[in-house]
Amino acid sequence: MAEIQQQADSGEGGKKRAKKMSTKIDMTPMVDLAFLLLTFFMLTTTFSKPTVMQLNMPVKPKANEQQSEIKASNAFTILLGENNKVYYYDGLVDATSKPELKVTNYAANGIRQELLSRKSNPDLVVLIKPAEKASYKNMVDVLDEMNITNQKKYALVPIAKEDSELIKSSGL
C-alpha cells in the first residue's frame, strides 16, 4: 500500500545515488485514525441536557399572617395512591361531609379528562396529595398533567388522615 518504496538495489556497487522518492504519502492510516476519533467523540458527547420541571412551593407563612381558605366549591383534590391509582374528589373533606371518591389512572383519558372537564371554573384549585405508597414518578406525572392542561393554581400538600381513611373506606 505504502508508496514510499526503496528502489531495488540495481547492484551497481555500494555507490550512493540520489534516489527518486515519491512525494505522495499514504494518508490511509491517518484518515482511519481521524475517523476513529471522530466516531469516539460523537458517541461520547452528551447530546442534550436533561429538562427540568419547575415547582414552586409556597413561602412559609409567618406566625401572624392570615392564611386564605379555599372554598369547597373551588377545590378539586387528587390523591395519588399505590399501584399507579389516582383517586379524586370534588370539594373538601371534613367531619360533616364526605365527598364521593372516584378512581382513575394516569393515561391520557384518565385524570387529564377530569381536569379538562373542570376548566370551566377559573378559580379551581387543585390539591395534589401523594399517599405514602405513591412513587415519585406518579408525582411528576400529575404535576405534568397540570402543565398539559394549563392548570395554573395547584398545590402539592401532604396527605391528611381523612384522605387516607377515605381511600380505605371507599374500597377502590
Next chain:
Amino acid sequence: MVDLAFLLVTFFMLTTKFAPQEEVVVDTPASTSEIRLPESHVIIISIDKDKRVFFGMDDAKPKADMLARVGTKFGVTFDANMAKNFSNIASFGVPVQQLPDFLSRDTEQRKAIKQPGIPIDSVNNQLTEWVVAAQGAAYRAFGKPAFIAIRGDGAADVPTVQKVIKLLQDKNINRFNLITDLEGKPGVAGK
C-alpha cells in the same frame, strides 16, 4: 473530506465535556416540560430508589470552600488531598463523619463502597447544611446563588422527596427544579 473529518474531530474534542462518573443510578421520570437544565452552577440532589440522598455540585471551584465550612460546622477536618478528591467527585452520599475516610481512598476503592446516603432525619440533618454551604460558596465565587435541582428516581417514594423539599423550605428555598426526561406532548405518546 479528510479536512472535514479533522474539522469535526477538533470540534467534538473541544466541545465535549465528559459526563462525570455518576455515583448513583437514577432513572428519572419523563415530563413534557421543555425547560433545559442550566449549563453551570447547579446543585443536584439525587434521590435513588432505595431512599438514599446524594448531594452533587457541578462547579469544582467553590467546593473546597463549601467542604471547609461544613467541616468546621461538624468538627471534621479535611486535608488538602481530601479537598482535591472532593472537587473531583460529581456527587457523594456519605455522612460527613465518614467523609474523610471516603475521600482518602482512591477512585476504584470509592466505587466499591456502598454509600449510605446523606442523613436527612430531623435529628441528624446534614443535607440542608450542605445546601446552605453550597449556596454560600457559590454566591461568594460567582456572585449569584446556584440553581437547585432534584433528580429523583421514578421509583423513589414521595415521602422522601417531600421530606427533602420540606427541609429546604425550612431554609426559605421555595423554588425547585425537578429533573426529568423529555417526553413528547400528549396526543403523540400515551403512557
